[in-house]
Amino acid sequence: MTLSRILGGIAMSLVAGTGFAADAPAALVVAQGGLGDGAWNDTANAGFEAGIAATGLEGRAIESNDVVAQGEEIMRRAADAGFGLVMSLEYAHGEGMESLAPDYPNTKWAIFNQTRAGDNIASVLFGEHQGSYLAGVLAAQMTTTEGVEGINPEPILGVIPAIKSPGIDKFVVGFIQGAQSVNPDIEVKVGYAETFGDPTKGEQMAKAMFESGADIIYHVAGGTGLGVIAAAEATGHYAIGVDTNQDGLAPGHVLTSMVKRVDVATQQLVEHYANDSYPGGQTLVFGLTENGVGLTDMQYTKEIVPAEYMEAVEAAKAGIIAGDIDVWDVSAQGYPDFYQ
Numbered sequence: 444m445t446l447s448r449i450l451g452g453i454a455m456s457l458v459a460g461t462g463f464a465a466d467a468p469a470a471l472v473v474a475q476g477g478l479g480d481g482a483w484n485d486t487a488n489a490g491f492e493a494g495i496a497a498t499g500l501e502g503r504a505i506e507s508n509d510v511v512a513q514g515e516e517i518m519r520r521a522a523d524a525g526f527g528l529v530m531s532l533e534y535a536h537g538e539g540m541e542s543l544a545p546d547y548p549n550t551k552w553a554i555f556n557q558t559r560a561g562d563n564i565a566s567v568l569f570g571e572h573q574g575s576y577l578a579g580v581l582a583a584q585m586t587t588t589e590g591v592e593g594i595n596p597e598p599i600l601g602v603i604p605a606i607k608s609p610g611i612d613k614f615v616v617g618f619i620q621g622a623q624s625v626n627p628d629i630e631v632k633v634g635y636a637e638t639f640g641d642p643t644k645g646e647q648m649a650k651a652m653f654e655s656g657a658d659i660i661y662h663v664a665g666g667t668g669l670g671v672i673a674a675a676e677a678t679g680h681y682a683i684g685v686d687t688n689q690d691g692l693a694p695g696h697v698l699t700s701m702v703k704r705v706d707v708a709t710q711q712l713v714e715h716y717a718n719d720s721y722p723g724g725q726t727l728v729f730g731l732t733e734n735g736v737g738l739t740d741m742q743y744t745k746e747i748v749p750a751e752y753m754e755a756v757e758a759a760k761a762g763i764i765a766g767d768i769d770v771w772d773v774s775a776q777g778y779p780d781f782y783q
Contacts, residue, residue: 467527468501469494469713472517474532475605476639476665477506482686483665483705487532487555490706494713502713515539522547528716530709531555534610540564551721553712555705556610557774563723565715567708568774570730572617573763574701575661576770577738578683579621580759581699582659583629584752585681591747593679593696594658601632601657603648603671605639605664609774614663614685614701616773616782621759623781624768632657636667645670646677653678659698661685672697681744694743704735732764 471491473484488504495502505521507513514536521529522543530553531540537557544552544561551563558566582600585591600622604611619631632655634648645667649660653674660675661683662668668685669692675682676693684690684700691697708729715721729735738756741748762768771779 466500467525468503469528469716470502470521470526470530471504471709472514472521472529472531472533472536473504473506473510474534474639474665475510476667478504480639480666481669481689481692482684483703484532486687486703487705487709490709491530491713493706494710494717497710498714498717500713500717511535515543518543518552522550527551528553528713528721530712532705534608551716551723555708556613558726561724563721565712565722565724566726567705567712568726568728569703569705569708570728570732570736570770571701571703572613572620572770572772573731574703574736574738575614575617576621576624576763576768577756577759578661578699578701579618579623580625580756581738581748581752582618582661582683583622583625584755585698585748586629586659587626588747588749593681595656597656597658598626598629599632599656599658600629601634601649601652601660603634603636603645603652603660603662603664603668605636605667607635609777611663612778612782613773614661616771616779618661619782620771620779624759625755630656636664638667639665641667642670642673646674649674649682650678653680659683661701684739688739690739690741690743698744698748699738699741702737702739704729707735731760 478484510533528551534556537554537559540554541559544564553565555567587598602615604615622629649671659681662671663685672682672693676696681698684697686703689700
């Protein structure tokens with residue numbers, strides 16, 4: 444489908460000389476991996492649709508086969524087409540949005556996982572590093588637990604991220620730091636898939652990582668990560684899901700999921716827009732304190748997790764919230780010496 448057709452089809456009015464009508468529709472630009480990834484994009488779109496339903500606005504999710512390269516064009520044409528709110532889930536769109544926003548002062552903009560300047564841009568950050576730290580604490584304890592099917596005695600974990608970028612490595616480094624807080628000598632294998640939308644590649648990589656000694660793999664790879672979960676189920680090992688609750692995709696083989704409440708963020712932004720209270724120029728943060736990230740209740744695996752392991756996770760959570768544990772944030776601090 445062409446970009447023109449994607450952006451077309453919504454009739455709207457303009458208030459001459461003053462900008463968009465109060466009921467101008469909202470657009471959600473979908474990131475790499477597209478809708479159907481079972482993670483970041485789908486979760487964000489669920490919140491977006493909830494916001495549209497709650498406010499009575501019209502809205503449209505915009506997908507592109509080359510969302511990175513076409514980023515500035517997609518956003519500019521969305522604004523030209525009359526969308527009053529344009530939110531982008533794609534990290535690579537941050538710079539382009541910051542450049543475009545002054546040209547469209549009557550359009551409200553939102554970017555996720557980074558901070559961008561502009562009176563009409565809302566920046567949304569999450570504490571993915573904090574939630575990933577908790578996943579690392581849990582996984583590092585589980586990986587040497589005797590008597591659990593699918594767990595070997597070697598202290599080896601795995602992470603399969605989609606691409607190397609600060610927004611993705613924020614998860615990876617937090618996970619490693621959490622694991623090392625339990626066992627400084629633990630090995631965490633990392634393999635970049637270089638794609639968000641290839642479950643077959645994710646499954647192949649995960650099976651190879653399992654064969655090399657890992658028994659729990661954390662995926663930060665969108666649709667590619669669905670293959671990691673499939674590999675965990677096929678080999679009898681464990682995956683850790685991301686962004687949304689993926690525990691039920693392979694019951695008993697997804698140890699937990701690091702949930703990121705982007706649905707809450709997208710719904711809130713739509714509602715703020717509709718209520719004329721849009722937080723332009725502000726940075727919204729959803730971390731552990733705000734209940735914006737965290738682990739699932741492990742419906743299918745909690746019986747194999749000793750109580751003391753969860754006590755350690757809760758202690759780590761309390762320490763992070765209190766400021767006693769400082770979790771490294773790649774997106775704000777760059778890369779630490781232990782991960783280059």
